[in-house]
Amino acid sequence: xxxxxxxxxxxxxRTARLIRRHCDASLRFDEHFQPVRYxxxxxxxxxxxxxxxxxxxxxxxxxxxxxxxxxxxxxxTGEPFAEHDALGREADRWRIHFGExxxxxxxxxxxxxxxxxxxxxxxxxxxxxxxxPEHEPALLRAVQTEQNLIEQRVASILGHAxxxxxxxxxxQHGLTVRVRLGxxxxxxxxxxxxxxxxxxxxxxxxxxxxxHDELSN
Numbered sequence: 001x002x003x004x005x006x007x008x009x010x011x012x013x014r015t016a017r018l019i020r021r022h023c024d025a026s027l028r029f030d031e032h033f034q035p036v037r038y039x040x041x042x043x044x045x046x047x048x049x050x051x052x053x054x055x056x057x058x059x060x061x062x063x064x065x066x067x068x069x070x071x072x073x074x075x076x077t078g079e080p081f082a083e084h085d086a087l088g089r090e091a092d093r094w095r096i097h098f099g100e101x102x103x104x105x106x107x108x109x110x111x112x113x114x115x116x117x118x119x120x121x122x123x124x125x126x127x128x129x130x131x132x133p134e135h136e137p138a139l140l141r142a143v144q145t146e147q148n149l150i151e152q153r154v155a156s157i158l159g160h161a162x163x164x165x166x167x168x169x170x171x172q173h174g175l176t177v178r179v180r181l182g183x184x185x186x187x188x189x190x191x192x193x194x195x196x197x198x199x200x201x202x203x204x205x206x207x208x209x210x211x212h213d214e215l216s217n
Contacts, residue, residue, distance in 0.1 A: 011119045016126050018072055018116075019046075019064060020173060021185040021215075023097070026067040029057035033067055037182070038109070039097040039169070041090045044127035046076070046109040049094065049101035055080040062109060072116040075123070078107040096168050097176070097183055131172040135195035139170040142197040146204050150177060154184045159212040175204065 020040070027036045027048065034054065038046040046062065054060070055078065062074040081087040082105075091106050111123030130136065143150065147165075154165045154177050162179045169176035174187040187210075192203045 008119065011117070012121055012125055015072060015114060015116050015119075015121055016128060017173075017187065019074075019126060020128075020176075020187070022065045023183045024065050026063040026071075027054065028059075028061040028063065028067070029054045030059055033063075036062075037094075037098050038062075039090075039094050039176075039183075040128075040130075041087075041093065041108060042130040042133040044111075044129040045079075045090075046111070047090045047094050048107050048109060049103040050078070050080070050105050050107040051103050052105060054078065054107060055105060060107075060109070070117075072114060074109075074111055074126070075113040075115075076109040077112055078109055081106050081108060093169075097178055128173075131191075131193065132195035136170050138197060139195065139200050140167055142201055143167050143170060143175065143204055146201065149205065149207070150175065150186065153186050153207050153209060154179065156209050156211055157184050157186075157215065170200070174207070 023037050023039065025036055025038060027034050032053070034051065036048045038048045041047050060076045060078050062076050064072040064074065083091050087108055090108065094101065111127040113123050114121035114126050150167060151162060151165045155161045158179070164180055165184070166178045167175045168178045168183070172191045172193060174185060177184045177186060186207050188203050189208055192200060194200070
């Protein structure tokens, strides 16, 4: 592997981790900007509540975590869906992460292209499907036994003890934990490919302790 290829792979990994870590973004639809919160669908797309104008826009760009030159820019294609559609379960997933949305229309954002720090990434490489979605409910029940450790890891990232810390997603890369003002991401040091509860719990027990000042975009 060439040095340039290795560097690109490292940046791709960092960028995918950034998407997992954040939940707040700014969505540009045509010439307008709107703050949004997203969660990841089981197929890797990003789910956002959407105004009608967003659903009809010809161009969508998601800026993570905000609309600055230093942020990740994701060129996306939005698929509108309703609560009664097959994708309606992803609206429920969003509510589990954040509560009731202001907008009751929805978009599933397919990642087409990513740009960050002079690098350009294929969207498909950044759109990571959940490796074992059918096991997630059981894993979320299992990790309740490690609630004290999870709260400690969340407190380390936030810089203070959370009022509430409830795991709402468990995937091959780690846990997403709902807190009062959003979500906190707890990442494993390496992806976990075995969804068996005892194996997954061991990975949770070995979650690295990350301090707020160690995080970077």
